[in-house]
Amino acid sequence: MSDALLKVENLTRYFDVSKPWLNRMLEREDKQFLTAVADVNFEIKRGETFALVGESGSGKSTIAKMVVGLLGASDGTIEFDGHKMTGTAGAEMRDLRRRFQMIFQDPFASLNPRWRVGDIIAEPIHTFGLLKGAEVSNRVGELLDTVGLSAKDAEKFPHEFSGGQRQRIAIARALSSKPEFIVCDEPTSALDVSVQAQILNLMKDLQDEMGLTYLFISHDLSVVRHMANRIGVLYLGRLVEVADGKRLFSEPQHPYTRMLLDAVPDLALSGRRRKPVEGEIPNPISPPPGCAFHPRCPLVMPRCKVEAPVQVPTPTGRAACFALEKQPA
Amino acid sequence: MTDALLSVRNLRVEFPTRRGVLTAIDDVSFDIMPGEVLGVVGESGAGKSLTGAAIIGLLEPPGRIAGGEIMLKGQRIDNLGAEAMRRIRGKRIGMVFQDPLTSLNPLYTVAQQLIETIRTHADISEAEARKRAVALLDRVGIPAAARRIDDYPHHFSGGMRQRVVIALALCAEPELVIADEPTTALDVSVQSQIIDLIKEICAERGAAVMLITHDMGVIAETADRVAVLYSGRVAEIGPVTQVITAPEHPYTVGLMGSIPTLTQDHARLVAIPGAMPRLNAIPQGCAFNPRCERAFDRCFAARPEPLPRGDRRQVACWLYDAVAPAAEEKANV
Ligand SMILES: Nc1ncnc2c1ncn2[C@@H]1O[C@H](COP(=O)(O)OP(=O)(O)O)[C@@H](O)[C@H]1O
Ligand SMILES: Nc1ncnc2c1ncn2[C@@H]1O[C@H](COP(=O)(O)OP(=O)(O)O)[C@@H](O)[C@H]1O
Ligand code: SF4
Ligand code: SF4
Ligand SMILES: [Mg+2]
Ligand SMILES: [Mg+2]
Numbered sequence: 001m002s003d004a005l006l007k008v009e010n011l012t013r014y015f016d017v018s019k020p021w022l023n024r025m026l027e028r029e030d031k032q033f034l035t036a037v038a039d040v041n042f043e044i045k046r047g048e049t050f051a052l053v054g055e056s057g058s059g060k061s062t063i064a065k066m067v068v069g070l071l072g073a074s075d076g077t078i079e080f081d082g083h084k085m086t087g088t089a090g091a092e093m094r095d096l097r098r099r100f101q102m103i104f105q106d107p108f109a110s111l112n113p114r115w116r117v118g119d120i121i122a123e124p125i126h127t128f129g130l131l132k133g134a135e136v137s138n139r140v141g142e143l144l145d146t147v148g149l150s151a152k153d154a155e156k157f158p159h160e161f162s163g164g165q166r167q168r169i170a171i172a173r174a175l176s177s178k179p180e181f182i183v184c185d186e187p188t189s190a191l192d193v194s195v196q197a198q199i200l201n202l203m204k205d206l207q208d209e210m211g212l213t214y215l216f217i218s219h220d221l222s223v224v225r226h227m228a229n230r231i232g233v234l235y236l237g238r239l240v241e242v243a244d245g246k247r248l249f250s251e252p253q254h255p256y257t258r259m260l261l262d263a264v265p266d267l268a269l270s271g272r273r274r275k276p277v278e279g280e281i282p283n284p285i286s287p288p289p290g291c292a293f294h295p296r297c298p299l300v301m302p303r304c305k306v307e308a309p310v311q312v313p314t315p316t317g318r319a320a321c322f323a324l325e326k327q328p329a
Numbered sequence: 330m331t332d333a334l335l336s337v338r339n340l341r342v343e344f345p346t347r348r349g350v351l352t353a354i355d356d357v358s359f360d361i362m363p364g365e366v367l368g369v370v371g372e373s374g375a376g377k378s379l380t381g382a383a384i385i386g387l388l389e390p391p392g393r394i395a396g397g398e399i400m401l402k403g404q405r406i407d408n409l410g411a412e413a414m415r416r417i418r419g420k421r422i423g424m425v426f427q428d429p430l431t432s433l434n435p436l437y438t439v440a441q442q443l444i445e446t447i448r449t450h451a452d453i454s455e456a457e458a459r460k461r462a463v464a465l466l467d468r469v470g471i472p473a474a475a476r477r478i479d480d481y482p483h484h485f486s487g488g489m490r491q492r493v494v495i496a497l498a499l500c501a502e503p504e505l506v507i508a509d510e511p512t513t514a515l516d517v518s519v520q521s522q523i524i525d526l527i528k529e530i531c532a533e534r535g536a537a538v539m540l541i542t543h544d545m546g547v548i549a550e551t552a553d554r555v556a557v558l559y560s561g562r563v564a565e566i567g568p569v570t571q572v573i574t575a576p577e578h579p580y581t582v583g584l585m586g587s588i589p590t591l592t593q594d595h596a597r598l599v600a601i602p603g604a605m606p607r608l609n610a611i612p613q614g615c616a617f618n619p620r621c622e623r624a625f626d627r628c629f630a631a632r633p634e635p636l637p638r639g640d641r642r643q644v645a646c647w648l649y650d651a652v653a654p655a656a657e658e659k660a661n662v
Contacts, residue, residue, distance in 0.1 A: 055516040162604040192372035192543065192605075197587035197598035204597065219517060222546075226589035226598070249591055263521040265546035266591045267573060276525065277518045280488050 004043040005181055005213050006067065010076035013037040013062050013237075017285060034285045036062040038237045039076070041311070046180075049207070049214040051224040051245075054234030055260075055281060060217045062237075064185040067215060068102045080181070098128045101174035105186035107166035111158040117144075117169055118154030124177035143172040147202060164195035171202065175210075183215045188223065200227060221264050225249055230317070233257050236284055236292045243317035254319040255297045291322070299323040333360035334402060334537050335384065335505055341396035342379050342388065342561075344608075351608040353379050353392070355561045358635070361505065366528065366538040368552030368569065370545055372605050376561040377541045381507045383407070384539070385422055386414035401505070420450045423498030423536070425527070427510040429490035432497060433482040439466070439493050440478040443500055450501035465496045469526060488519035492526065499530060506531055509541040524551055545588055549573055554641065557581050560605055560616035563635060567642030577644045579621045615647065623648060 018024060018031040037059040044050040052060050065071035067078055069085060078085040083096055101124070104110040111120055121140045125131050131139055141151030147168040158166055167187060174182055184203070188196035200223065206212060218224050224231055231248045233241045233256065241254040252258045262275045279296040282288055288295050294304040301322060309320040342354035354376045361367045369377050382388045384399055386409070399407040406417060418424065426432055434442060443462035444455060451458070459478075466474035469492040471485075482490055491511060498506055508527055512520035528551050531538045540551060548555050548569060556566040557578065565578040576582045586599025603620045612618055615628040627647045635643035636650055 055518060164604055193545070194372065194584055194587045194601040195604055197589075197600040198602070200589070201597050201600050221517075222589040222591050225591060226595070246594070260518060261591070263518045264591060265521065265524070265544065265550040267546055267549050267585070267588060268590060268592050277522055280486050280519055281516055 003045050004079075005046045005081055006044040006215065007079040008040060008042050008063075008067070008076070009079075011037055011040040011063065011066060011073055011078065012075035013059075013066060013071070014074045032285055035287070036237050036284065037066070040232075040234075040237075040239045042232050042239065042242060044181075044213055044215060046213055047207075047211050048229040049216050049227050051216045051218065051228035051231045052234055053218060053221060053224045053231060053260075055219060057236075057281065057284060058234040059237035060219075060234060061185055063234075064102065064183050064215065064217055068100060068183050069097070070102075094128070098124075098130075098177045099179050100181040100183065101177060101179040102183040102185065103167070103170050103174050103187045105189050107163055107170050107190065108158075110170055111166060111173075113158050115157075116154065117156050117158065117161075120158070120169065121154070121173045121176050124173065128177050130177065139176065140172075143176055146175065146206070147172045148198075162195075163191050164198055167191065167199050168202065171199075171206070175206070180211075181213045181215070183217070185217045186219065187216075189218065189220070196223070203227070221249075221260065222266070233260070236281065236287050238292055238320065239311075240293065240321070241314070241317065241319040242311075243314070243319075247316040251316050253314040253316060253324055254321050255299050255323065256293050257319075259296070259298075291320075332403065333400075334363045334365075335361040335539070336400040336403075337380070337384065337397070338400070339397035340380065340383060340394065340399065342376075342383050343393060343395040345391050345393075348609070350395075352395075352611075353561050353608055354383065355611075356397070357558075357561070357563055358397075359556050359563060359566055361537050361539060363504070364532070364535050364537055365554065366531070366540055366552045368548035368555040369539060369541045369558060370543065370548050370555055371558035373543060374605060374607075375558040377543075377558055378509050379561075380558070381509050381539065381541055385418050385424060385507060386411075387418075419446060420501045421504050423501070423503040423506040425491070425494050425498050425506065425508040425511045427513050429487065429494045429514075430482065432494045433490065435482055438479050438481055439485075443478070443497060446497060447500045462496075462500065465500055466493070468530065469493070469496045469499075470522070471496075488515055488523065491515060491523050495523070495526060495530065499534065499536070502534060503536055505537045505539065507539045507541070510543070511540075512547070513542070513544075520547075527551075545573070545584070557584070560611050561608075562616060563643070563645060564617065565642075565644045565646075566635070567638070567644075571642060577638060577649065578617075578646050579623050579648070580617045583620075615645075 013036045014033045015036055017034045054060055066073050080096055118140045121143055122136050125136055140154050144151050144153055149168055188199050216227050228245045230244055232239050235256045241257050252261055259277055263277045290306045291304040291309050294300045303322055309322050311318045311320045312325050314324060338358050340354055340357045344351045344353060357380060371377050383394055394407055398405055440462060444458045447458040447461055463475050463478055466478055471477050471489060471492055485493060512523045524547055552569045554567060555569045555572050557564045559580050565572060565581045576585050583599055583601035589598060601620050614630055615633050618624045618628045633645045633647045635645045638644050638649060
């Protein structure tokens, strides 16, 4: 498909979580690996917001870091606008790197406290040699204005700003290289709801104005619903379901998605008696065999304990579950 | 009408600093009825935790109660000595915090901690206390409680640890449980289990709950009444359905509009401009005035008192004062 800006295939990441060599020898233990991301596939079309949602530890940040090249993949490919990210180097890679940026959850940690805001925002401009001299400060002023701050704020330091304002600075920085694609990893999770609303509105406005494409990551289902055109649900590093935005909520297909929706307290005051959610997330170092969700699944079948389900089409997208295979298409 | 179980009157909490005294809780009043679940909601820094800490006598110095009264069944508890307060904390008021490890001692098994707490408050044998402890662990949903009771806290997952803390909070049969963000550190799928558990087990035992959270969804599903805190003051308090479906204080109105939901579509969210002020920069008059679309001259001059709005509801906003409408019209011309 040509309109896919980002294409992720069989993306997998292991972490070596073994004890130090000597301990392993003494305790006669093997090396231990944690599968943070297992065989994940998705595409993001130009101009859309694709969201990844999942509980903590489900692999969201690991995917984000691999997509922007902060972390290598153990397996699989990432293609940006038709260019394979692995194997591309030199000037071509540099040009690609300019075209995508990332916004992190913690606006306190992601901004260098010793730099002035203007220098923080200008950094990508310098890195990619986009502008020179007075043009740089003009551009920084414009960017500050775009994100709802003032050009004068360029002289200040990050600690002089509230959490929401710092996230605006992080957004201005991300925009300064004129990217087409922004990976947003829990951009509002550290903020209060009234400030979160400001940032979500800003992100939507910027997308409309600049035609940005977002990979939007959050553990918050209602935020994801508000922002995304399409949504992928992660469980223990596996993509269990991908569906059109709102339909994920009206017609959840995968048993885990349904459980998650039942678990979220909502403002609707519908008085709906939630189905009690069973169990907790297993240890990712030794995930359950077969379908990783099987110990908690109300629809579990003998097959689920030995065989891993593959993605099958659903009315709203696709999902990996044996119970869905039986349904007439 | 029954008498309040807990009555907080004009509570004021201050922090003396080198640059002067900061007022973190400013004239906060509310009641909790026996068996009632009162939600306390607000953005971070609104004063939720300090309010809870003041009630249970766990304010960390230099923080101090600088005014007001706290009464438990009509008896003042804000002026009790450390020892008397410690007894109330274990016996009559149970506590559940965000991080279960603040309530559990890592060096003792769960059995040791539960049995000790039970025996401090009830004159029973160790064997009897152990039996009660196992039954309680079983009730809070610890599988194989009779065996797991001899494990140390770090042997439990985060969700299971919070269940142990709930058992510990309830083992002396308290009249009130104060739960401060009890699910914030847990996975979404475990949060609802813990909220349901707190609600059910307190209802079973007739304990009232003060549920502190920044999550309006949790309040909507759990609380009978809700107090909305802003800048150390109660902006609005009332029955939860009224406050959520028909908020009156402009801050509550903004707050409700800013929360995306699972069922309604909005192209844009209502965003309250700005942020809650820091303690050293709380404005004159109404603390919300720099962010309030409806602010008028009176809001900058005087601080609004909580005004009664029907049965058991109060809103601290000049818009609801009898003289306000006229003043507002004048301000708008
Ligand atoms: N550098 C690392 N070393 C070992 N394990 C890691 C590392 N980074 C992440 N993990 C593990 O990988 C899993 C996925 O983590 P992460 O991608 O951060 O999840 P999320 O962002 O969804 O909370 C978790 O089990 C986490 O503990
Ligand atoms: N030890 C302290 N010294 C100074 N200020 C404090 C201290 N503890 C809390 N505060 C301030 O008191 C206010 C209320 O805090 P808190 O009750 O913890 O808020 P919440 O629980 O609603 O997030 C905040 O502005 C906080 O910064
Ligand atoms: S594959 Fe089996 S265990 Fe997994 S979600 Fe589907 S029904 Fe449940
Ligand atoms: S008192 Fe005035 S400033 Fe405060 S909330 Fe009411 S209208 Fe707004
Ligand atoms: Mg993460
Ligand atoms: Mg708090």
